[in-house]
Structures are given as structure tokens and as C-alpha cells.
Amino acid sequence: GAGVSQSPSNKVTEKGKDVELRCDPISGHTALYWYRQSLGQGLEFLIYFQGNSAPDKSGLPSDRFSAERTGGSVSTLTIQRTQQEDSAVYLCASSPSGLAGNNRRRTQYFGPGTRLLVL
């Protein structure tokens, strides 16, 4: 079946502009995660959605970052007033059941990422 998809693949923007990144999880997966991979920080967790529950935003680095998930499926990560330090690869992952599940249903599957460059 189809995997996790993300768009755009690449995004170049100017400092101060807003950007929106999109994630389409694997159909039927209730849990969705956003991570960020940058040279200095490695792979770090940003936000977690589980079904219709309120998201866990504890990993977001600042209030310029927000995310939503509509209809329990597609998610959008928005970065307002982008800064150069926001340049990174933004990765989305989904799992069948996340924290609510056990064993293999917690396995996370990653999309190809969006490479963001802020000039």
C-alpha cells in the first residue's frame, strides 16, 4: 500500500515568511508524528497526534510552530516568521495505533521529508 507522503519535497523561503508543510499518513493509522532533522540537533520530536485527542505539543521549539490534523488524517505543520535556524528536514511519521497500541502497532513509518531552507 501507499506509504507516508509529504509535500513539498523542497521549500526555499525568505526569513520572516510563513511556510506550510503537509503530511498524508498511511491510511488507517491513528497516530501521527512530526520530527525535525538538522545538522546540529540530529532527529528531534516536535508534535504527536493520536486519533481525535488533543495533540501533544511539548516538542515544538517555539510558539512560531503549530500543527493541525484534520479529520484524523492529513496534517499540516506551519512555521510562522521563519528564521534561518528553522532550516532542516521536516519528517512525518505515522503508526497504526501509537501510544494506545501495543507491540507492532507502535511501529512508526516515515515519509520522505520536506527540506526547508530559510535564506
Place this chain on the structure above:
Amino acid sequence: GIQVEQSPPDLILQEGANSTLRCNFSDSVNNLQWFHQNPWGQLINLFYIPSGTKQNGRLSATTVATERYSLLYISSSQTTDSGVYFCAVERTGGSQGNLIFGKGTKLSVKP
């Protein structure tokens, strides 16, 4: 928070050689996954292995949860095995279910 340490950080192999990559973690875990990040940046699932041993072709993995480490074995390495290998864990009792990643092992397989 939980610490995930991978070793070695870099590894260069001649095609056909075998290798072992190690992942140590500092707390009990619900989930442990090994990923291969290819040159295009895609994270590819290799194993879901919070405990026990699994094999998939030339790759196998063992996690000893009581001793808080996992090993990834690559046998008869090929140039296509090059890339970065990540170990990632989900801490038992964590409130998010998110994965904590190690810094990775960068593998280069020479023809």
C-alpha cells in the same frame, strides 16, 4: 530523559565484509526500531525489535532489554548498504509515544 548512544559513529567497510552496530539506551523501552537512512534522506524501517532476535536477509538484530542494548548485524555488506543507521527508542511510560533517536552510525561500503 532517556539517552540513546550508538557506536561506532563512522564505519568504513570493504564490500563483502560483516559488521556489528551497537545501540545502548539508558532506560526501559516499549519500542525500539532500527532505520537505514539512504542517501536521499528516506528513513527506511529495518526492524521493530524491543526484545529478542529477528533476521531479514543479510540483516539481523538482537535486543537485550534487561541489559539495555541492541545490536544490528550486517553480513556480506554491499555498496547499497551505505548510509546512516539509526536506533530509536520509545521510553516505557512515556506520555507521547515519540521515538528518541541516537546520533546514528554512518556506514560507507567500498567496492
